[in-house]
Amino acid sequence: MIQKLFSYFIPIKIFKKKSSRSKIIEVTWANGELVLDSENTNYSYGSLQRILRYGLRNIGYDAILEMSHILVLGVAGGSVIKTLVDEIEYKGKITGVEIDPDMIEIANQYFNLKDIKQLEIVIDDAFEFVLKTKDKYDLIIVDIFEDIKMPNFLFESFFSNRICSLLKNQGFILFNTMILDEAHNVRNRKYISEINPKLFSSKMLPRIEVHNELIIIEKVE
Template sequence: MLRKLLSYIIPIKIYKTKSTLSKTIEVTWANGELVLDSENTNYSYGSLQRILRRGLKHFGFERIAKMDHALVLGVAGGSVIKTLVDEIHFEGQITGVDIDPNIIKIANEYFKLDEIKNLNIIIDDAFEFVLKTKDRYDLIIIDIFQDTTMPNFLFEKFFTNRICFLLKSKGVVLFNTMCLTAGDNFRNQNFVKGLSDDNYKIQSIPRVEVHNELIIIEKLN
């Protein structure tokens, strides 16, 4: 409790470890809440939770609460999963996919992710998982970073087509991206243009928490 109170004055680091994918992973008390950070950015809770909550509000919490199956690609500390369960009261199946077993261990220990009964965590590469899965999803959340870097496959047409194929009728995709340079902005513009399809509604929500842009895909039938 003392750490929590002091964190309103100064962040208090309580755990730090090396990561092959993200250089460093830290658990910190900040402004009265536990957050998970990489070396240069927030990974879960804090600003990231606000970003993804903004995207989920775009669809409407009532709409999401009625869905049956959500897929989260990039779990980290699980803040968006906590939003689904605690705020939206989502009772359907949640499948979370993360490539790093160490970060899931941290999520279980510090953020109690393993206590969520309708959550199934799979340790796998997101690209490999979407190729193998035979399930279909009402909601797909893509939130994959290696520190401040986004893997190139996320913006490739083949991956996007596969993601859209996995959507049920009227399903939605929430894709969190980071725009730090003019090149990142250009990448996102080209990505959105390349998604033009009469079967989907495509939108972007720019400058969420300064450096993030949310890309929204809605299947129309």
């Protein structure tokens, strides 16, 4: 494909849409791969896929292969789901929660998310979903952004306690956060400090991208 070849020299935008939830959504050929971007940041594939792959590798691919149910809060184009299915060859169930139906439409059209049989997509607010769900999960991936902003509820103790309560024993939370200033550094350290150390171990991974910091929480009992 000529667009793919040219994208090694210059990004080639092939789709742009205004979304009520995500404002601008763009699909672009960049360095030979399709990526999904908002107005100011990468939403799926590209650098975001590298970040979440790094987090999954830290948890351990062998451990992930033994899991039976993974929850993804914030699907966008589905790059982390593709990593799970195509690269790790995870065979268990995946539930993806995405608030923006336009995003799922684009993910199905350009990134073939609809072809993943073990994936169930739920169009819902992540906060509402975690309050309602009766399931327990081996891994919860939290990757929720509104362009470059993260909703405040993600860092509130009520929400973190709730998602921790949805973990099976030895289950993990992989939380992708964006750091743009010192206040965000303070926010992340406060978040970690409020995790119950008797029930959970938690750590921040060294950054591989300037503005993203991954937090991993493991249920130890």
